[in-house]
Amino acid sequence: MHTEFTVVEGDFANAGKASSEIKKTLKQLNIDNQKIKKIVVAVYEAEVNAIAHAYGGTIFVDLDEEKICVLIKDKGPGIPDIARAMEKGFSTASAKVREMGFGAGMGLPNIKNNVDELDIQTEVGVGTEIKMIVNFNS
Amino acid sequence: MKITDIVKILDAQVIVGGEDMNYSINHGFASDLMSDVLTLEEEHLILITGLCNNQTIRTAEMANISVILFVRNKQVSEDMIELALENDIMILSCKYSMFKTVGLLYENGLEPVY
Numbered sequence: 001m002h003t004e005f006t007v008v009e010g011d012f013a014n015a016g017k018a019s020s021e022i023k024k025t026l027k028q029l030n031i032d033n034q035k036i037k038k039i040v041v042a043v044y045e046a047e048v049n050a051i052a053h054a055y056g057g058t059i060f061v062d063l064d065e066e067k068i069c070v071l072i073k074d075k076g077p078g079i080p081d082i083a084r085a086m087e088k089g090f091s092t093a094s095a096k097v098r099e100m101g102f103g104a105g106m107g108l109p110n111i112k113n114n115v116d117e118l119d120i121q122t123e124v125g126v127g128t129e130i131k132m133i134v135n136f137n138s
Numbered sequence: 139m140k141i142t143d144i145v146k147i148l149d150a151q152v153i154v155g156g157e158d159m160n161y162s163i164n165h166g167f168a169s170d171l172m173s174d175v176l177t178l179e180e181e182h183l184i185l186i187t188g189l190c191n192n193q194t195i196r197t198a199e200m201a202n203i204s205v206i207l208f209v210r211n212k213q214v215s216e217d218m219i220e221l222a223l224e225n226d227i228m229i230l231s232c233k234y235s236m237f238k239t240v241g242l243l244y245e246n247g248l249e250p251v252y
Contacts, residue, residue: 016200
């Protein structure tokens with residue numbers, strides 16, 4: 001099953017909409033509740049990141065009986081220092097993002113803790129691709 | 139602790155939900171930082187917060203939290219009410235500060251997550 005969602009820069013009112021749709025689909029498929037929570041927490045954090053830091057992007061979801069693969073592809077600005085971005089507490093978030101209850105430097109570490117596989121490809125001035133996989137049977 | 143007790147202790151209002159006032163929760167977690175809430179494994183809890191926007195409801199949805207309590211008489215928007223209804227999330231509101239709210243609930247036996 002393949003689904004796509006568009007993420008619009010700065011559209012905080014709709015942050016979480018894609019994660020919510022993914023949650024509904026996984027529930028219908030009777031996936032274990034703990035697995036669903038891991039996936040949607042990771043996707044939600046990434047969705048907020050794309051809205052807060054990037055110039056919009058697309059979320060691609062591929063689902064089969066064994067796993068879910070979510071790819072969040074944004075249009076920039078890219079992450080200059082991935083190692084620092086993965087550090088708990090490091091953040092470049094704006095005041096607006098902090099008002100939304102995020103921006104404390106927990107997003108990427110939270111994503112990492114919830115997925116089985118995480119791959120981040122980024123290029124400054126071009127964009128970032130975050131690929132995450134959660135296996136249903138692990 | 140039952141919802142009906144929480145309402146009594148805090149002189150709180152039920153904004154959304156309230157069909158099952160005997161619904162019981164064991165733990166409380168107070169935070170305005172949604173990323174922190176998203177790290178919790180515990181689910182059967184009440185989220186006590188002063189952060190009042192769509193992301194509070196979305197966070198509860200993703201973290202499987204079924205009751206949110208807003209402190210300091212925060213105004214809940216129509217969008218938030220709609221989202222809460224859609225996701226079966228109960229919203230309570232009280233006039234007390236976060237400090238007093240958590241103090242009263244703790245004193246009356248609501249357990250912390252950590």
